[in-house]
Amino acid sequence: MRVYADNAATTKMSQVAINAMLPYMDKIFGNPSSLHSVGQEAREALDAARETVAQCLGCEPREIYFTSGGSEADNQAIISAARNGARKGKKHIISTAFEHHAVLHTLNKLEKEGYEVTYLDVSQGHNITAQQVRDAIREDTCLVTVMYANNEIGSILPIAEIGAICKEAGVVFHTDAVQAAGHLHINVKEQNIDMLSLSGHKFHGPKGVGALYCRRGIPLTNVIEGGAQERGKRGGTENIPGICGMAAALKDACDHIDENMPRVAAMRDKLIEGLGKIPHCALNGDPVNRLPNNVSFCFEGIEGESLLLLLDYKGVAASSGSACTSGSLDPSHVLLAIGRVHDVAHGSLRLSLSDYNTDEEMDHILKVVPEVVQHLRMMSPVWRDLQTGKREYIL
Amino acid sequence: MALYSEVVMDHFMNPRNVGTIEDASGVGEVGNAKCGDIMKIYLKIENDIIEDVKFETFGCGSAIASSSMATEMIKGKSIHEAMALTNKAVAEALDGLPAHKLHCSVLAEEAIKSALKDYYEKNNIPYDKSQFPDCENCGHCH
Structure with a gap:
């Protein structure tokens, strides 16, 4: 018997995701930025995928930015919030000691630039409390970035409570939801989440594609410079097959x-x-x-x-x-x-x-x-x- | 699995000489649990010949395979031949180890030397201290 029990590393693609991708490798191969009808067919698929992902998260389509995966989304969210904070003289960030390296290494980079990061202790109950976040917030805090659920040990963090605290304090709240998307009900508006990262291959979608939700009004800093794709915030021709596969997989997962x-x-x-x-x-x-x-x-x-x-x-x-x-x-x-x-x-x-x-x-x-x-x-x-x-x- | 050679996998899956020797002539233990690998070698020596050898290892696949291979390579040999066993010879006999796993073969060499040192000291046999690794200060785990 062969048992695959490493789904937090990656998942097998669902037939739903594969079927959603196939037309965009073959018949509908256009570049969404092209004016002609071949390109515009791809544009329609891109818009539909954005609509689908937005529905699954409870946000507007224009608040979804497609990325190369969870790591890129984490990088962009944190760097953007840090830059926005610095403009107001706020250079303090709150996170946890058990974040994914995509978050931790980005924070380490910011620390070298002069930002101060508080890593909340997770040794009590292998989790954090919303109170810990409340206690750590300062006048100069520009970002709270805590994961939705831990990839190694499975703890689910009190996201809605943290969201409410951040909203009250006027601090941007980002969550790395790579392990949670498609597994837990997420509604970014109800949970007061300002930014959220997800990755396609953790819920039976394809690898190499992810999404960043960023609430309207929060300026994003580019991690990848290039053309006008993704409202100018993420250069590079869109991975249409990947995006369509991810959107279909996410909808399938959330529906079930x-x-x-x-x-x-x-x-x-x-x-x-x-x-x-x-x-x-x-x-x-x-x-x-x-x-x-x-x-x-x-x-x-x-x-x-x-x-x-x-x-x-x-x-x-x-x-x-x-x-x-x-x-x-x-x-x-x-x-x-x-x-x-x-x-x-x-x-x-x-x-x-x-x-x-x-x-x-x-x-x-x-x-x-x-x-x-x-x-x-x-x-x-x-x-x-x-x-x-x-x-x-x-x- | 492509991470390890077939020989490594064979020695990992079917390790030779696992166990302890009650009245061992020499016992050597290297590594520590903090780093994630400990090797313990038991030698039974008669007339300068390694009549029997056993090992216990806490560690990864290559650490277990290196212990198994190293014990096979010194069994029945003289203590002088055992002293001359290098980590390189162990790694070669295993048909190679990934670069970041070479320290496992080093541990095997050091465990054997540590057991031989124990044998020399127990029997008041003079030996050249420079031939033995200084495990307390080797930097691998400290």
């Missing part, structure tokens, strides 16, 4: 949230309950306010990369925040931010589900993960030391 997500959440809960029985493990992330598709554990005494390799051999594609999978000596900043020490963070496992997964696949995961954890523990000197009392259990 209420039927798909409870089923996915039931599979998630089955995994959390079953894997939680493995001795000396801990669930990462908010146990209550949690993405319906996220399962994240740390297992003491083992290392994540070897866990992933063995799981792959046994047919389960998953992910880990260990150093060996992150390409550095340090394990995932998210796991460290929630208070997992290095020794334990190396032994992490993330299983992220989608509506394509089945109950039989969950049974397979529940069979092989304990076997593989046990196998690796049996050859681990750390586990031996834990078992013989030479080392103290952390979990």
Whole structure:
């Protein structure tokens, strides 16, 4: 049995998305900027896709800017809000310690330019409270950028409450909703979200395309200079097949949230309950306010990369925040931010589900993960030391 | 999986010489849990010959494969031959390791040397200290 349980990394494209893209690779191949009818057909598709995405988010079509993905949208949102703030002498930004690198690295760049960033602590309950945001807001705060839901540990942040606080304080509120779009109900107006990033390939759409929602009246700074595309705010001929595929996938996902997500959440809960029985493990992330598709554990005494390799051999594609999978000596900043020490963070496992997964696949995961954890523990000197009392259990 | 060679995968999936030796002549442990890899090597030495060798490893696939391969390469050999084992030889025997995983083969070499050092010290055998890595200060984990 082959089980794909790495949907937070990327998803399989839906037939709906593929079908929505095909005409724009073949018959309707025009450039939307062209005056002739070939181009204008593509323009119509672009307008329709913008309308669709706007409907899914509860905003106006003119507030949607298509980008190359979530990272570009995050970059542009944060840089724009920072530049707008600087013009008013406001150079303080509030974020969290467990944001995606697209946000964190952009903030690091701004810090080097003289901006000050407050990273809210996420170690209490593996989440933040709206009160933390309220307490951190200052006279010179120009932006609050906090993710809608965490990609590694699944915590869903109190977005609507934060939106209300930001509105009251007159601070721009951006959220990286890459893991939430298509999985959770979003309404940017009701939730007082000023800017929002999303990425097509996290909800069965294509890769290399995303969108930035930016409330009317907030000036955007270009990240990519070029022609007059996207109201002059994002140069480059539009990726029409990608945009149409993403819009179709988003609509399909949003239309079926209420039927798909409870089923996915039931599979998630089955995994959390079953894997939680493995001795000396801990669930990462908010146990209550949690993405319906996220399962994240740390297992003491083992290392994540070897866990992933063995799981792959046994047919389960998953992910880990260990150093060996992150390409550095340090394990995932998210796991460290929630208070997992290095020794334990190396032994992490993330299983992220989608509506394509089945109950039989969950049974397979529940069979092989304990076997593989046990196998690796049996050859681990750390586990031996834990078992013989030479080392103290952390979990 | 294309990340590792077939030899690495074979030694990872079917590691040779996993375990411990109760009355080991020498035991060496290198690395630390903070960095995500620890290797522990147990040697049974008789008449300067490595009669038996076992390992335990906490670490990634290449760390486990490097331990397995290194133990195979010194089993039945003299302690002098074991001393001469290099990380390069381990990596070559594994049909190569990705660049960022080469330190796993270094750990295997160091674990064996650390076990040999333990053997020399337990038996009051004089040895050349310069031949042994200074794991406390190597910079890999510190």
